Amino acid sequence: MHRLTVRHGRDEIEQRYHVAGSGPVCVVHPGGPGIGWEYLRIPQLERTMTMVYLEPIGTGSSGRLADPRGYTIATYSHFLHQLIQHLRLEKVALLGHSHGGFVAQRYVLDHPDPVAALVLYDTSPVTGEDFWTAAVAGIQRFAQHHILQRPEVATFANDLTTRPDQWDDGGATAKLRRIAPAYFHDYWGRETELADGRAALRMWAAPAWGEEPPFDIRGELPRVAVPTLVVAGAADFICGPPWAQMIQEQIPGAILSILEETGHLGHIEHPGRFTTVVDSFLTG
Template sequence: MAHYLVTVNLSSEPDPLPSPAADPGSPLSPGAHTVAVRYGSSLIEQRYHVAGTGPVCVAHSGGPGIGWDYLRMPLLERHLTMVYIEPVGTGASGRLPDPRAYNLATYTQFLHAVIEHLALPEVALLGHSHGGFVAQRYALDHPARVASLILYDTSPVTGEEFWSAAVADMERFARRHAAGHPEVATYVAGLTARLDLLSDEGATAVLRTITPTYFFDYWGREKEFAPARGTLRMYAAPSAGEGPPFDVREELPGIAARTLVLVGEADFICGRRWARMIHEAVPGAELVVLDETGHLGHIEQPEEFATAVVAFLRSPS
């Protein structure tokens, strides 16, 4: 496990680095934007949101099917122009005609459409959880477009071993908290539920139910985290996606971008085991483990999270 200490004054003004144009017509002007993506014979709307100032960092949220809003990172927006992808099949983005097409190849295609639309030679790319799968695939398929890669609470592989480990970790979580919170007895069923058989409202209810598992100490800071829990949204259709199993372990040595692997030490689903696999395989990758943090470090430990990201992006290549 590798840690490093960095110091960045996050309360200061951002460094005078290139920022997006103030022109409201710019693809990097603050606010919501829509790109029409050619998908087969259809045009599908891809939504993205711009906030902040400084060098551009494109962020892809997780799920698949979780609304992008949870990934908002105000501290990073002081130093970076954050471009938040609203994944296809969620929110105001378009819907695919066949739910089985919500797979890694599709998400990578739509991400590429946004990056092309930004008209920048290269960007920093941050992927969280499932968004980290997309970011890894994109960095491998489009190496010239990714200057820096931040793989946040993600894994280079899924499949039976990955999910068995996640279920086992959730079962341990439930045993630890059963006395004070008997509702945790339902959490494993929620994690393994067929979300594609539910409505968006049903999938959202499942996500909100099991949310405490994604934190190191949800109930100890419940007043702080409960409002965010109540705004989480889950869209059911992306869970119906079909495609080959995700496994890029053999390809990771081919990632050319400078890479930061960032993980919460108590993340039950994409924890240190999977982060180490990426760290050991990607040439020159850095690893930061956030103490007393689960799957949502940018919410639980926002200053530590932002410090690690900003220091990495500012460090000499």
């Protein structure tokens, strides 16, 4: 584990990160907000890349904001920039997953120079009412499909829409792990293989208190000038193909890859497919 101290307003906050592998550097920002970095470790990419996994503030061993309302995309982008500057490299690749993809999009718009390539993984250029309506409809379809064999799915839609700020860290983690099967295409059909990935999910509640308007950078994306890969699981109910296509259509020259029979966690569900697509883009 590595660390640096970042000034944020009047405070100095410790930012932790982890380094694994060898080769060109790829900085990785996990999702959430509030999900720990461990679930997004990608050992297959560490064979060809030096993977730098950021441990978002408010999670794990990184520091905490004095005012939890400050957990915003702009704040995460600020800490990401400090880490990239700390690495003292001319260029890095940047991979953002889910909410981390929001951060990566904001970052590359504000700081394009350090970014050699961008991977936007199961994310969206917009949130707001339409986004969440679609997400709830998606998890409801999942529940309807499984309700007879798995009655516990009846609570999944409610769990998704209950803000984690109603829970402590243990409760937030328990809720995330409870609904985790919905983030896979076929969790129960492959539970022996995928259970460790589910167990790697940890969530901290405070980042859910961040206060900011709905995310929407659709009008800004045409300014992205770095090579960009957009990856989405075909069965991802929350950040699936419609949102990925929206990004791809807005960023000049962006490449879109849809992973079939894959949900929101393709690097766990189909690591070979995911790694081949990302590695070919970053090193090919």
